[in-house]
Amino acid sequence: MKKFGLDTELVHAGEIHINGAVTMPIFQSVTYLFEDAEDYDQVRYSRLNNTENHIALHEKIATLEGSEAALVTASGMAAISVSMLACLKSGDHVLMQDGLYGGTYHLATNLLANLGVEVTFINGDAPDSWEAARKPTTRMIYLESISNPLIEVADLEAGVAFARTHDLLSVIDNTFASPANFRPIELGFDLVLHSATKYLNGHSDVAAGVIAGSEELINRILPVLNIVGATLDPHACFLLQRGLKTLGLRIRKQNETAMQLAAFLSNHPKVKHVRYPGLPNHPNHSRATDLFDGFSGMLSFEPKSGIDSGKLCKSLRFAKEAPSLGGIETLITRPAFTSHAAVPGAERARLGISDEMIRVSVGIEDAVDLINDFDRALNA
Incomplete structure (x- = not known):
């Protein structure tokens, strides 16, 4: 959890000093010695998102977001996709903000539809209309902190309240705002997603994604991420960690x-x-x-x-x-x-x-x- 100022946490949170190195080195190894792991996800292997580079990033991001845990992925769409796959099943229904990023819209209207997940688009600025769109099978409400490209700010407080009232998972894409401007966990959102390709890295040289939330949710999503294989490679982890500091x-x-x-x-x-x-x-x-x-x-x-x-x-x-x-x-x-x-x-x-x-x-x-x-x- 964040204890100090933002800039201090950006520089120091999650840092691991190996052999006295001030800068976190790149662990360019796919596989690691077996150390009596209790289950498959504990085996040290790059695809399983548990190298030192991944661990350091997960801690830094969780600290910045004020969440219990976090994950990095190979892209923003990977973060969105594996979160959806882990948290939804055939027959479920999702309320999604109108005017979302085009990739998210395509995911909702094609992949989710093909998997039997129904999506209804709602006006993010009209929470009084959401109840009419809700169904007995509704499991999630999905919003963007600042929408792409209409630059709208939905009624985010109402989104959290609506989710709590109806026992829904509240999910937000915080890419445009970034945790420097807005920390949705503090408002009550369950799951925060980012395309870290954008502000978090900040130098147009890494494609990456971020998922932040409770340990229970992250532990539900991690096995899906491991199976899908949308893993951020160690060098990209290093670049994202460096970019985050500024x-x-x-x-x-x-x-x-x-x-x-x-x-x-x-x-x-x-x-x-x-x-x-x-x-x-x-x-x-x-x-x-x-x-x-x-x-x-x-x-x-x-x-x-x-x-x-x-x-x-x-x-x-x-x-x-x-x-x-x-x-x-x-x-x-x-x-x-x-x-x-x-x-x-x-x-x-x-x-x-x-x-x-x-x-x-x-x-x-x-x-x-x-x-x-x-x-x-x-x-x-």
Whole structure:
């Protein structure tokens, strides 16, 4: 459990000093000597997620999240998938927030459906409507702390309360906020998921995922993760552990710069609208202010009619058009053609994800340089 300040825990929690080394070494060994393990999952083997590199990361992440235990996986989608496989069975029903990340939507409408798990999408901002969607077979409610790419903040407190009232598992994808801005376990969520590829690693050089929760839940998920084999390799563990140490520094800078960029874009004559929870006109601004320590480095906007968003993206100097997010460099993408390309066009239109929408992941560049870059591109 977290006992000290965030930056202190980021540097020191879970660290193992082998032979006096200040930095955790990479244990580039798949197999280990047998030491009378009592069951299969205790055998020391890289795929079973129990090398020193895994153990150190699990402790650091659990400390940051304030959870009893944690796991790392090979990707964010691996974290989501194995959690679903471990916690749901055929005939179960799940309530999932409308407007989720495209990969999660695809998982829900294809893989889960094929396995006999029913999903109903709910308005995360309308908890009064959730009861009508609940069924006797409902087992889980699934939300995102900040939705991708609409940058909405669902009624997360209501989500926890609804789950407790109806004995549901409350699950949240906290990728966009990160534990530097929001710790869902403290609010009462049962299971927290991350694509650690993004903010937790922060350098666009590792694909990884995170699962945090109670020991009971993690012990239920671990055997499924071991069977599926979505294991994070030791070198990736090392890079993620290194990246985590600067999470607090990076997030504070990204929060600050994103706020400045969002404010600038919201007043630009060639911008139709901006979605950023730090802006007072965001519909969930008050909720985000109450829940979060910062509003994240994520925003989305849509240029006014007549401006080609594809050409706009390519004309930017510092903001690079590429998928993913949360790195030290500013990345932009058009969700209709990347993260949400697998979502049917009619569904994207219903949600408000237009072909012209641009999602921005703000990096750690100087704010004035990013603002001037967007200003020049919009005016070109």
